[in-house]
Amino acid sequence: MSGFRQGYQAVVLGASGGIGAAVLAALENDPRCGHVVALSRRNDGMDVTEEGSVRAAALRVAEKLGSVDLVFDATGALEIDGHGPEKTIRAIDPQLMARQFAVNAIGPALLIKHFAPLLPRDRRCVFATLSARVGSIGDNRLGGWMSYRSAKAALNQIVRTASIEIARTCPQSVVVALHPGTVETGLTATHGRHAHKVTPAAAAAALLSVIDRISPAQTGQFFAYDGTEIAW
């Protein structure tokens, strides 16, 4: 990754997921990367709906690495506790909708709260979080999936808001929401069965290439895996 200094340090959050594991593997194979730390709910108990576990994970990373040039958040869920996305307004369930917001919007907000303080103030650094194109309000032509869509739309606003505040202390920061494409992972095993999917390795390579190219002037935006901007 040429956009970062030699020996740059990275953290992958949600490294147990399909895309997270592929991003971790790509960073481990990058000769410029000095250290990469993997964190997940499954292997490290970092649950984004439990703030204490996020705080503790960030403290461990701070002790180990000091500062972090790249925080890559690959957490998120389409199906939660066996409940898939709703097809119609009639299927809205307040508890399930709240769970969607807890995992896909509030969770990443807590990751930003606890991991953004590890970004260096004196050089280019990136906090990237995986959103989804279906979270775009401007691009919504199909309807359906109301809870997942609206939680990702909230995430996009969280990213934009955080980017402005973080830029005040870290002027070379890049805080962005990314759409990974349709990727062959557990998340798309049941939903989107018939869509054309790319491998997690291909998605990871594309996303890291976008991260490499984005400049601090582009902080607070929403990009697809091919580097194109997505409407909010």
Ligand SMILES: NC(=O)c1ccc[n+]([C@@H]2O[C@H](COP(=O)([O-])OP(=O)(O)OC[C@H]3O[C@@H](n4cnc5c(N)ncnc54)[C@H](OP(=O)(O)O)[C@@H]3O)[C@@H](O)[C@H]2O)c1
């Ligand atoms: N796959 C696609 O086509 C696609 C398309 C658009 C957007 N996305 C987004 O990309 C991200 C990653 O998706 P994926 O396809 O890699 O899915 P995945 O294979 O199901 O991985 C999901 C990851 O999220 C973690 N996670 C879920 N709930 C969590 C919680 N409460 N606390 C902490 N970690 C939690 C999982 O951790 P554990 O397994 O350790 O519990 C796992 O690491 C998601 O935000 C998804 O919305 C994916």
